[in-house]
Amino acid sequence: xxxxxxxxxxxxxxxxxxxxxxxxxxxxxxxxxxxxxxxxxxxxxxxxxxxxxxxxxxxxxxxxxxxxxxxxxxxxxxxxxxxxxxxxxxxxxxxxxxxxxxxxxxxxxxxxxxxxxxxxxxxxxxxxxxxxxxxxxxxxxxxxxxxxxxxxxxxxxxxxxxxxxxxxxxxxxxxxxxxxxxxxxxxxxxxxxxxxxxxxxxxxxxxxxxxxxxxxxxxxxxxxxxxxxxxxxxxxxxxxxxxxxxxxxxxxxxxxxxxxxxxxxxxxxxxxxxxxxxxxxxxxxxxxxxxxxxxxxxxxxxxxxxxxxxxxxxxxxxxxxxxxxxxxxxxxxxxxxxxxxxxxxxxxxxxxxxxxxxxxxxxxxxxxxxxxxxxxxxxxxxxxxxxxxxxxxxxxxxxxxxxxxxxxxxxxxxxxxxxxxxxxxxxxxxxxxxx
Ligand code: UGA
Numbered sequence: 001x002x003x004x005x006x007x008x009x010x011x012x013x014x015x016x017x018x019x020x021x022x023x024x025x026x027x028x029x030x031x032x033x034x035x036x037x038x039x040x041x042x043x044x045x046x047x048x049x050x051x052x053x054x055x056x057x058x059x060x061x062x063x064x065x066x067x068x069x070x071x072x073x074x075x076x077x078x079x080x081x082x083x084x085x086x087x088x089x090x091x092x093x094x095x096x097x098x099x100x101x102x103x104x105x106x107x108x109x110x111x112x113x114x115x116x117x118x119x120x121x122x123x124x125x126x127x128x129x130x131x132x133x134x135x136x137x138x139x140x141x142x143x144x145x146x147x148x149x150x151x152x153x154x155x156x157x158x159x160x161x162x163x164x165x166x167x168x169x170x171x172x173x174x175x176x177x178x179x180x181x182x183x184x185x186x187x188x189x190x191x192x193x194x195x196x197x198x199x200x201x202x203x204x205x206x207x208x209x210x211x212x213x214x215x216x217x218x219x220x221x222x223x224x225x226x227x228x229x230x231x232x233x234x235x236x237x238x239x240x241x242x243x244x245x246x247x248x249x250x251x252x253x254x255x256x257x258x259x260x261x262x263x264x265x266x267x268x269x270x271x272x273x274x275x276x277x278x279x280x281x282x283x284x285x286x287x288x289x290x291x292x293x294x295x296x297x298x299x300x301x302x303x304x305x306x307x308x309x310x311x312x313x314x315x316x317x318x319x320x321x322x323x324x325x326x327x328x329x330x331x332x333x334x335x336x337x338x339x340x341x342x343x344x345x346x347x348x349x350x351x352x353x354x355x356x357x358x359x360x361x362x363x364x365x366x367x368x369x370x371x372x373x374x375x376x377x378x379x380x381x382x383x384x385x386x387x388x389x390x391x392x393x394x395x396x397x398x399x400x401x402x403x404x405x406x407x408x409x410x411x412x413x414x415x416x417x418x419x420x421x422x423x424x425x426x427x428x429x430x431x432x433x434x435x
Contacts, residue, residue: 005029008079008119010104012039012069015124015152016085017048018055018159024062026188031076032069040069051328051355054160073107078117081184082108085124085152089263094270095278098135101125105139112143120177120184121147126207126268128275132173132200148173148181149200151207156262157326169195172203208275211268212286217253218260219292225256225428226299236428237413256428258334258387258411259296261323266293266332297334300385300411301341303425307407308383311345315404317381319374320388321353321360328355334411335387336363343367352377354390378402384422385409397421 005028009020012034020032034040042049046060059067070076086100101123108121121143123136137144149172154162169185171178178197185195198206221240228234236256244251260266273286308314323333330336335351342349349368351360357370371377374396378384382405386393389412396415400406400422410416411427425431 006079008082010084011086014159018163021058021062022163024065024067029066033073035071037071052159053326073111079119081120083122083124088125090267094274096271105136109140118146120180122150124150124152127204129201129204146177148177149203157324170203170206171197172200208268208272212272214253215265215269216289219289221254221256222296228428228430231430234430258300259293261332261334263331303409311347314382315348315380317377317384318351319386321356322388325389328359330356330359350377375399375402380404383407387411
């Protein structure tokens with residue numbers, strides 16, 4: 001591949017948009033492709049369809065430079081690299097829906113053949129082992145010789161920073177395109193980043209192994225948290241701190257909480273589990289990660305029912321709707337499933353979140369009360385439940401005195417070390433016996 005100039009990114013979600021903006025900052029001509037014209041209109045106005053720190057201002061400066069958008073790949077004449085970053089959402093049975101992978105691959109194939117071009121094609125979407133061999137290759141035919149699988153490891157909430165500073169780059173596929181892509185990355189990253197070239201199948205599996213292992217760490221520490229809960233002088237953060245000092249374990253992803261959410265861990269663990277079933281083995285281990293996560297959400301409900309004797313007509317305040325801080329994403333957020341359960345028990349639910357209120361409105365309409373101010377959310381409340389580690393919540397204090405029954409269930413232990421005008425229940429801190 002000659003020094004690339006024009007780059008196409010298909011799919012303007014978290015991964016695609018962040019990548020497109022980053023590559024524009026590196027002075028490539030980037031064309032973002034997405035079938036959703038409304039989304040493109042939003043982007044053309046300089047707004048991102050989701051909240052991601054720093055991304056909107058980066059988009060605005062990218063639009064002044066080399067970034068453009070289209071909903072029609074055939075309107076572009078050629079490109080040196082085509083990145084595929086379309087979604088692979090979950091199906092009901094836990095397997096992944098490949099419809100966007102298939103449709104974009106067909107489009108790329110037709111477009112390349114019509115224009116007699118052979119760009120390097122790069123799959124960044126999360127795809128199960130065997131997808132390149134069995135699904136993508138038969139569509140691309142000879143173009144597959146120039147195709148690589150290049151999984152993405154960025155996190156929501158720090159997507160731009162993770163794209164600027166990746167911890168590793170994995171490139172799977174034939175030697176020729178893999179080498180071209182490796183050289184491309186070596187040029188754009190000034191700092192030295194480990195680049196691993198491997199088979200397409202390994203690259204596909206690395207992504208799932210990575211996410212499932214991280215999910216396993218969370219389910220493990222949540223298991224320990226629930227043990228700590230039963231011993232009055234025990235605190236999961238103290239246990240996590242010390243086991244995290246063992247370099248074989250490491251200190252990251254050992255924060256106990258209400259269970260992992262988001263568009264990745266729940267989907268990826270279940271997809272890998274579903275793959276093992278298709279392979280005829282199944283996996284008790286993957287099943288346990290998933291089940292433990294579900295039980296953790298139940299644990300939060302148990303903590304609430306322990307404190308609020310009669311849920312019917314009680315007022316409960318939910319602090320945090322997003323699945324994690326610095327994001328407005330509520331997909332698979334424990335807060336959402338918890339609110340659904342509380343509503344079935346006729347609880348009056350008030351919710352606060354610095355960013356995710358609009359997304360929650362599309363789920364709950366007028367079934368809950370939305371508060372832009374924490375004090376309003378806590379007013380006359382019988383129990384507050386903190387579910388997302390927003391920085392803003394660290395400074396809470398006197399706001400709790402607005403409650404009718406001042407009880408705080410802090411599933412992230414954000415306020416564990418503060419003196420508060422409230423009965424404090426920290427998930428994983430042994431002061432409340434929950435059976
Ligand atoms: C995750 C991975 O971390 C990324 O590397 C990967 O690229 C991404 O999935 C993906 O496959 O696209 P993400 O889901 O955006 O990223 O966010 P995380 O920071 O991993 O958090 C996931 C969930 O785990 C959140 O609900 C978070 O609150 C929870 N979590 C995380 C814990 O409960 N404890 C922890 O110690 C860490």
